[in-house]
Amino acid sequence: MAILVTGGAGYIGSAMVERLLASGRSVVVLDNLSRGHREAVPASVPLEVGDVCDPAFVSRVFDTHPVDAVFHFAAESLVGESMTDPGKYFRNNVGGVLTLLETMASHTARRFVLSSTAATYGDPEEVPIQETFPTQPTNPYGESKLICERLLHWFGRIHGIRWTSLRYFNAAGATPTVGEDHSPETHLIPLALDAAFGRRDPLRVFGLDYPTPDGTCVRDYIHIEDLADAHLLALEYQERSEWGIFNLGNGQGFSVLEVIESVQRVSGRRVPWEPAERRAGDPPRLVASSERARKELGWNPKRDSLDEIIASALRWRDAHPNGYGD
Numbered sequence: 001m002a003i004l005v006t007g008g009a010g011y012i013g014s015a016m017v018e019r020l021l022a023s024g025r026s027v028v029v030l031d032n033l034s035r036g037h038r039e040a041v042p043a044s045v046p047l048e049v050g051d052v053c054d055p056a057f058v059s060r061v062f063d064t065h066p067v068d069a070v071f072h073f074a075a076e077s078l079v080g081e082s083m084t085d086p087g088k089y090f091r092n093n094v095g096g097v098l099t100l101l102e103t104m105a106s107h108t109a110r111r112f113v114l115s116s117t118a119a120t121y122g123d124p125e126e127v128p129i130q131e132t133f134p135t136q137p138t139n140p141y142g143e144s145k146l147i148c149e150r151l152l153h154w155f156g157r158i159h160g161i162r163w164t165s166l167r168y169f170n171a172a173g174a175t176p177t178v179g180e181d182h183s184p185e186t187h188l189i190p191l192a193l194d195a196a197f198g199r200r201d202p203l204r205v206f207g208l209d210y211p212t213p214d215g216t217c218v219r220d221y222i223h224i225e226d227l228a229d230a231h232l233l234a235l236e237y238q239e240r241s242e243w244g245i246f247n248l249g250n251g252q253g254f255s256v257l258e259v260i261e262s263v264q265r266v267s268g269r270r271v272p273w274e275p276a277e278r279r280a281g282d283p284p285r286l287v288a289s290s291e292r293a294r295k296e297l298g299w300n301p302k303r304d305s306l307d308e309i310i311a312s313a314l315r316w317r318d319a320h321p322n323g324y325g326d
């Protein structure tokens with residue numbers, strides 16, 4: 001049997017594929033390559049190029065490969081873009097999950113793991129955020145993932161699909177072979193690294209007047225290999241439980257300025273930066289409590305030092321200064 005990794009040519013999905021291969025599983029990747037890279041998928045892995053919202057295409061993939069579980073990474077995930085083009089987020093993110101679930105219902109696959117997000121919580125009243133906190137997204141991206149969780153609930157009840165929603169906080173870092181190469185890049189660590197090496201203009205720090213100790217936004221950074229480990233544990237968890245929602249983060253918050261300091265420490269270079277307006281829909285502090293994942297999944301993130309996470313990203317960027325274009 002095989003695990004279908006949608007978005008497996010993307011940043012986190014490609015680390016997942018690598019982890020699955022290392023654990024001896026059979027893998028199929030589905031990706032439309034809109035944001036992913038063919039080079040990120042090992043030649044030994046079947047790559048089905050097409051849209052996860054296309055029912056005929058997805059059905060063909062399930063007819064061709066013996067899929068028994070789906071790890072669903074394929075989505076649009078730019079918070080800012082979702083505030084200007086909400087339709088794209090609901091169509092792609094909700095449409096993708098609906099298409100997969102309907103296809104699963106008419107095939108034999110009964111296990112699903114969703115890449116959800118901290119953005120489902122919106123602007124929490126306190127941190128660390130627990131799964132029991134209210135979900136009040138402040139942008140259509142977070143809302144689209146919350147709707148996906150509701151779809152899972154109903155398809156779980158009606159079609160017996162076991163499901164896990166993993167609400168990641170900020171994915172970061174690299175493995176020796178796969179790393180972050182988004183276009184446009186919006187994530188802080190690769191932007192700060194590129195600014196440090198003069199590969200782009202000074203970093204723009206969005207908002208210096210947030211109610212945080214240094215005025216910049218605070219986020220929780222979690223290594224992509226720790227995220228991949230959690231997916232495998234989620235599959236095991238599905239043997240004993242029909243569904244579950246878990247935060248995945250380190251439980252430690254770092255401000256934008258602290259990340260800049262860490263990049264400077266690790267790279268030995270200054271990060272040029274300039275203040276910029278706040279971005280719409282950006283909550284001041286998002287820090288996870290991952291106690292539930294630790295207790296119930298047995299998850300134990302191993303790469304929890306910010307410097308170590310950034311050092312892994314720097315090593316990958318050094319080896320691929322132009323991303324997968326090299």
Ligand SMILES: NC(=O)c1ccc[n+]([C@@H]2O[C@H](COP(=O)([O-])OP(=O)(O)OC[C@H]3O[C@@H](n4cnc5c(N)ncnc54)[C@H](O)[C@@H]3O)[C@@H](O)[C@H]2O)c1
Nearest residue numbers: 007009010011012032034035036051052074075077115171
């Ligand atoms: N990166 C983060 O910090 C973060 C945080 C929380 C949640 N997530 C979630 O994790 C998942 C992966 O994020 P990422 O950073 O690896 O993103 P990414 O953009 O690098 O990867 C997404 C992949 O999905 C593909 N894709 C997008 N729409 C598609 C469609 N309609 N059909 C087929 N393929 C499609 C893209 O080509 C890309 O390869 C997303 O669902 C995202 O919402 C990411």
